[in-house]
Amino acid sequence: MPFSLHFSPTPLITAPSPLSKPFFLVPYYHTLYAPKSPPCSSTEHALTHQGKQEAFDRRPEDSQTLPLGLRRDAMPSHVAVIMDGNRRWARLRDLPVRSGYEAGVESLRKIVEICCKWGIKVLSVFAFSSDNWFRPKVEVEFLMSLFERGMQEDTGIFFRENIRISVIGDLTKLPKALQELMVNLEEATKNNTRFQLIVAVSYSGHYDVVQACQRLALKAKCGLIEPSDINVSLMEQELETNCTEFPHPDLLIRTSGEFRISNFMLWQLAYTELFFAQSLWPDFGEAEFLKALLAFQQRQRRYGV
Amino acid sequence: MWHLLHVTIHLCYFAINIANALESHLISKGLLRRYKSLHISKLQYLAIVIESEDCRTSNVIELLQWLADLGVKHVCLYDMEGILKKSKDFILEKFDGATLFQENDVLLDQPLMTLEFASFSDGKEAVAKAANVLFMKYLKSGSTSSYQGEQIFTESQMGEALKTVGGNGPEPDLLLVYGPARCHLGFPAWRIRYTEIQHMGPLKSMKYGSLIKAIYKFTMVQQNYVKEERQGKTMEWGRTGVDIAKSTTAPLLACFAPRFGK
Numbered sequence: 001m002p003f004s005l006h007f008s009p010t011p012l013i014t015a016p017s018p019l020s021k022p023f024f025l026v027p028y029y030h031t032l033y034a035p036k037s038p039p040c041s042s043t044e045h046a047l048t049h050q051g052k053q054e055a056f057d058r059r060p061e062d063s064q065t066l067p068l069g070l071r072r073d074a075m076p077s078h079v080a081v082i083m084d085g086n087r088r089w090a091r092l093r094d095l096p097v098r099s100g101y102e103a104g105v106e107s108l109r110k111i112v113e114i115c116c117k118w119g120i121k122v123l124s125v126f127a128f129s130s131d132n133w134f135r136p137k138v139e140v141e142f143l144m145s146l147f148e149r150g151m152q153e154d155t156g157i158f159f160r161e162n163i164r165i166s167v168i169g170d171l172t173k174l175p176k177a178l179q180e181l182m183v184n185l186e187e188a189t190k191n192n193t194r195f196q197l198i199v200a201v202s203y204s205g206h207y208d209v210v211q212a213c214q215r216l217a218l219k220a221k222c223g224l225i226e227p228s229d230i231n232v233s234l235m236e237q238e239l240e241t242n243c244t245e246f247p248h249p250d251l252l253i254r255t256s257g258e259f260r261i262s263n264f265m266l267w268q269l270a271y272t273e274l275f276f277a278q279s280l281w282p283d284f285g286e287a288e289f290l291k292a293l294l295a296f297q298q299r300q301r302r303y304g305v
Numbered sequence: 306m307w308h309l310l311h312v313t314i315h316l317c318y319f320a321i322n323i324a325n326a327l328e329s330h331l332i333s334k335g336l337l338r339r340y341k342s343l344h345i346s347k348l349q350y351l352a353i354v355i356e357s358e359d360c361r362t363s364n365v366i367e368l369l370q371w372l373a374d375l376g377v378k379h380v381c382l383y384d385m386e387g388i389l390k391k392s393k394d395f396i397l398e399k400f401d402g403a404t405l406f407q408e409n410d411v412l413l414d415q416p417l418m419t420l421e422f423a424s425f426s427d428g429k430e431a432v433a434k435a436a437n438v439l440f441m442k443y444l445k446s447g448s449t450s451s452y453q454g455e456q457i458f459t460e461s462q463m464g465e466a467l468k469t470v471g472g473n474g475p476e477p478d479l480l481l482v483y484g485p486a487r488c489h490l491g492f493p494a495w496r497i498r499y500t501e502i503q504h505m506g507p508l509k510s511m512k513y514g515s516l517i518k519a520i521y522k523f524t525m526v527q528q529n530y531v532k533e534e535r536q537g538k539t540m541e542w543g544r545t546g547v548d549i550a551k552s553t554t555a556p557l558l559a560c561f562a563p564r565f566g567k
Contacts (some may be wrong), residue, residue, distance in 0.1 A: 115451050206460045213436040214458050217443050232429045232438050259501045266494035299486055
């Protein structure tokens with residue numbers, strides 16, 4: 001079914017700077033290699049490593065060329081994604097469902113890379129909903145192992161690329177090993193400042209609101225706040241998205257053509273621009289992301305006030 | 306070269322707008338067969354979100370009349386600032402075919418449309434009040450729990466608390482957003498977990514054909530997906546041609562399969 005947009009003003013098109021590089025070049029971090037041996041103390045290695053590090057440090061986001069039509073001043077600070085369509089993607093190719101999830105992880109890696117390149121500060125992804133616990137046990141176990149494997153494999157990249165990882169959701173339901181991994185990764189990356197990836201696992205918007213109420217109730221019981229102080233502002237501070245400087249997504253993207261938010265960040269999405277993409281998540285790439293960002297930048301956003 | 310590209314894209318957008326307007330016109334004239342029979346019974350509760358600055362009661366009443374003509378029985382009108390709420394009596398007076406929705410109303414088929422009016426105070430503010438209600442009950446219960454990891458409130462308790470403060474109506478099946486921004490502008494978040502959301506553009510440019518198309522899209526999508534999702538079993542079967550062909554209703558839906566297949 002064609003996705004219909006109400007287009008208003010034509011997106012701005014600016015000619016690229018003659019000195020800028022095309023946006024499709026392989027991003028910098030793909031050319032770095034994780035050191036497999038302890039750092040060599042030789043002068044040559046130190047100078048080479050220092051040169052690469054300086055080059056990385058010298059690369060401010062402002063010098064990264066944005067694709068045609070995108071304006072840096074209008075980039076969303078926080079993008080949220082409902083990564084829907086992995087299983088459908090696999091079924092359409094007569095592949096096992098796990099292949100769809102693995103393809104979804106690759107898609108996520110690409111989008112994280114693009115966000116870093118284009119100066120988006122926070123990306124929240126709906127990796128596993130509270131509702132998903134009802135899926136077949138084999139599938140759930142595979143997903144848990146996929147999360148564990150993905151976080152372990154990408155730890156080096158998180159440190160190298162200065163990416164902060166935050167996990168939101170009811171982690172008590174997760175396997176102990178995964179819980180520990182997530183908590184440790186959050187702690188280890190908490191001072192990273194270039195980009196923040198928020199992974200929602202065993203999460204629902206209802207759960208988030210209820211746990212915020214719970215935290216406030218305990219604070220009031222301990223005398224930290226008065227019961228009469230409980231208001232919208234205090235509620236917001238206790239939501240799990242208080243882990244970021246930008247708790248309210250500017251843009252929500254849902255893939256696979258579904259037009260729902262499916263219990264994701266219900267409170268936080270009040271003024272979030274909603275973009276429903278037709279493609280399935282493993283197929284959602286740079287072109288689709290660019291479309292979503294262009295649509296976002298076109299909108300007359302009055303935030304309801 | 307850039308100017309040429311600019312003009313080309315501008316022409317494409319113009320052509321798309323013309324095509325949409327033409328389609329809307331054909332739908333409203335009943336010339337597109339597909340849209341002639343709507344399974345309106347699938348739409349039990351409809352929410353309309355309107356940007357407060359665009360609230361014109363004449364447009365709202367016309368929209369309600371269209372919905373009544375289509376057979377929609379239960380509608381919630383929302384704008385953030387509560388302008389529609391303040392105009393409630395005027396709207397009910399001018400639009401004969403409606404009564405005010407009462408909280409304990411069951412969503413049954415009835416001769417007159419029920420109308421609910423909501424604003425920001427029924428959303429986040431109501432949740433904050435409900436949190437207070439929960440806390441007072443928690444204090445009265447004398448519970449000694451102070452462990453943050455222990456669950457002291459449940460989602461159903463929150464639902465009940467919201468009812469107490471008047472902030473928990475039915476969950477809309479479909480939410481239509483009239484305004485420039487494609488967001489739900491603070492509609493009571495507790496109620497839109499699985500609500501289908503469609504952006505309709507500014508209220509002043511509303512078209513009957515676009516309304517029919519939006520409702521039609523909803524009735525075709527709802528098939529299997531949301532039912533399972535609401536039961537806590539998320540499935541993604543309902544949208545693809547392959548999956549629909551495998552279902553027991555294949556003969557009925559086969560003519561729509563090409564629309565959904567990738």
